[in-house]
Amino acid sequence: MSTVTLDQPVSKAELWSGRVLSGLVILFMLFDGAIKLLPLSVVTETMERIGYGSSEAMARSLGVITIACTVLYAIPPTSMVGAILLTGYLGGAVAAHVRIGSPLFSHVLFGLYLGLMVWGGLWLRDRHLRALLPWQR
Template identity: 60%
Template sequence: MNTAVATPAISNGVLWTGRVLSGLVIAFLLFDGAIKLVPLQVVHDTMATLGLPSELARTLGVLTLACTILYAWPRTAILGAILLTGYLGGAIAIHLRIGNPMLSHTLFGVYLGLMAWGGLYLRDPRLQALIPFRR
């Protein structure tokens, strides 16, 4: 008995919308991870504002870049999205803890996560087969 699930066909417009959404997430996170690797004063100031030691910036930069690369590579994109979701959840918790503004700072991780998963959903037929939305 064949238990393979048929993957739905993706229209060109939907595929490119997914690629653009994913590309925006990837570009932002590559920039965010890269600036954490360089000893910039703005990174040290931000880490202090968040109540984190500035020595942690490079570790966070490496984690951000690793998760983003996994997300960008099609074969590991779902794993990358899962890891990014956890990373962004930690960022949301930190912003909640220090009382940053809700819509601009605290929920930014939610916005980024929705874009990441939305882009992945639109460009990956395996994910569409796993989570089919009814029309």
């Protein structure tokens, strides 16, 4: 059984893989938050279909929350807090899609896919998380 300590550096390949994975999540979540800030009909129609009503104020609030959580995730000292907040946000999206009976693999599990990318990218680039959650061989 191998243990991870804080003095062991992350390899360059793992570091860059984590950065790329985290970067993809950050870009997607910033895009998702930005389109909620604009009064686009696709956003209000989707929110109404999910059961949140067609309120532009609600969409804007969710957009601000999404962007704030993503910025926290993007900044290294606050990335763990951002990952926790994004996990909660994505869990809410999964629950909303389960409630309305959306297709499983394309809609319901999409939040799970993103959540795995959030934590996978962070685990690959952060030795503190590796020490907290080590994989055993």
